[in-house]
Amino acid sequence: MLKTATQSRGSSLSPPLLLTSLAGVLQEWLPQQRWFAGKGLPVTDLAVVSMTELHPGCLHLLISSGHAGSRDDCYQLLLGVSEELPSRLHHAVIGRPSEGPLAGLTVYDALHDPRSAALLLERLRTPGTAGPLRFEGDARTVVPSGLTPRILDGEQSNTSLVYGDSYILKLFRRVQYGVNPDLEVPWALAREGCARVPAPVAWFWTNEPRRTTLGVLQPFLPGATDGWTLALQSLAAGRDFTDESYELGRATAEVHLALAQVFAPGPADRHGGRLLAAAMTTRLDTTARQVPALVPYVSRLRAAYDAVAARGLGRPPQRIHGDLHLGQVLRAGQRWFVIDFEGEPARPIAERRRPQAPVRDIAGMLRSFDYAAHARRPWQPQWAQRCRDAYCAGYAAEAVWDPRGQSELLRAYETDRAVYEALYEARHRPDWLPVPMAAIARLAEGR
Structure with a gap:
């Protein structure tokens, strides 16, 4: 059994004093976590927003953290504090404070502790x-x-x-x-x-x-497999994925139809197309300054946004998933399920809750088929195109409107997604940059 320390030192665990123990170890540990937003930036201005002792030796914390050139972020931590830690938890160690009320004790990520x-x-x-x-x-x-x-x-x-x-x-x-x-x-x-x-x-x-x-x-859906894994298995075995893609399109449409029933639609805005096009153009120009490979395509990509500005959004905006791709869907038996409606965690919650064009979700899934086709060598663009067509056909069968009928808006959203991908890959996975760049070249030609 763990020997805990918060029972004997509980009276001294006020947030300011606790931070004297945790600041040093968290400044080293936080940037190493995959969910930490400020990758490569020094952690500054740590503060305890909230502290609750869930049980002796286990603290629930909300920690505010700043990093150079960024606004403050708030992180949720479940920290264990112990004098002796069993070997099965050594991988969860955060650090051993040298000062403050936890000096000499081991602090670890308690989510790894079964107790x-x-x-x-x-x-x-x-x-x-x-x-x-x-x-x-x-x-x-x-x-x-x-x-x-x-x-x-x-x-x-x-x-x-x-x-x-x-x-x-x-x-x-x-x-x-x-x-x-x-x-x-x-x-x-x-x-x-x-x-x-x-x-x-x-x-x-x-x-x-x-x-x-x-x-x-x-x-929990036992035995379920995410769409990304299934797509890669299909590619590795040389199997078609069109039946699964068609059913996934139907599932997406079912969710969109339900969302339209539950949440009030967005207001009709005759300027919505221009506002969307302006935001996309700004992202394109900003990204091109950071990803030189984009520069030759900028003027032709803007044409996709200009078409949206001229024609508008078409269907009324509504609540959508917001970050739909093959990793956000599960297949259990013969049925697809949609998960993870958090949206893009880096964006403000108010923005993620805002009604948007359902075509945005569809564009995200189409880009995901493209990524899967590139993940196996040699690249199989025909496989991706068959999946894309089947997915849109399945969506149209359930929703009674075909997203391919909104080709200008679909192209704009797919372009915007590919631009985002280019920036991400250039920063984090340069070897993957050719994947969005292949889409950029196709979209710049109007395909």
């Missing part, structure tokens, strides 16, 4: 409070106790725990004030009867300093 993860589920099973934390749930669902936790590998912007292959808890690492769309949207869709989205069964939030969603518990 702390299990106790967190117990909090979620029973509505109630712990300091500023509020635990709530769907009264129609009884979550059993004693489910064994395990942490999922591979997630980038958040951390997820699976309990007994029955439920999955997503903890938002980089948090923003307000109701997170990944709680708001699935909860609303569940009440609408949309079976394409796993319904939340419990969640927790804080009201300090303002209401903020911290985590959501949903049913």
Whole structure:
């Protein structure tokens, strides 16, 4: 059993004093985490926004962090504090403070500790409070106790725990004030009867300093495989993926139709096309200054945006997924499910909740087919095109309108996505830059 220290030193764990112990170790540990936003920037201005002792030896913290040239970000941490740490948790060590109330103790990421993860589920099973934390749930669902936790590998912007292959808890690492769309949207869709989205069964939030969603518990789909993995398996085996793509298009349309029923549509705006085109043009010009490979295509890519400015948005804007791609869908048996409605975590929540053209989601999925086709050598553009056509056909069969009929808007959104990808790859994965650049060349020709 862990020997904990917060029982004996609890009276000294005030936020300012706690920071004297944690500042040094967090400044080294935070930039190494995949979900940390300020990659390559020094961590400055650490502050404890909220602190709650969930159980002896385990602290729930919201930490504010600044980094040079950036606004402050807020991160959610679950920290364990121990005098002795078993070898099975050595990989979770954050550091050993040399000063302050935790001097000489080991601080670690408690989400890797089965005991702390299990106790967190117990909090979620029973509505109630712990300091500023509020635990709530769907009264129609009884979550059993004693489910064994395990942490999922591979997630980038958040951390997820699976309990007994029955439920999955997503903890938002980089948090923003307000109701997170990944709680708001699935909860609303569940009440609408949309079976394409796993319904939340419990969640927790804080009201300090303002209401903020911290985590959501949903049913886990055992045996389900994400769309990206399935696409790569299809490519590796030389199999077609058109049937799956067609059904995925139908699933996307079902979700869009349900969203249009649940959430009020955006106002009709005859200037919407011009505003969207202006924003896309600004992103293109800014990115071209950072990615020289884009420069030869800029004038021709602007033509895609000019067409949107002239023709408008077409269909009324509505709530959408906001970051749809093959990694955001799961296939269990013969059925597709759509997950992760958080949107782009780097964008403000108010922006992510804003009604937008559903074609944006479709463009994101089309780009994802393109990425999958490039992930296996040799590149198979015909495979991607067959998937793209099947996906749009499936969408049209369910939605009764074909996204290919909005070719100017679809091209603009796909161009905007490819420009974003070019910047990301140039910064983080230069070897992948040819993938969005191939799309840039195609889109610049108007295809």
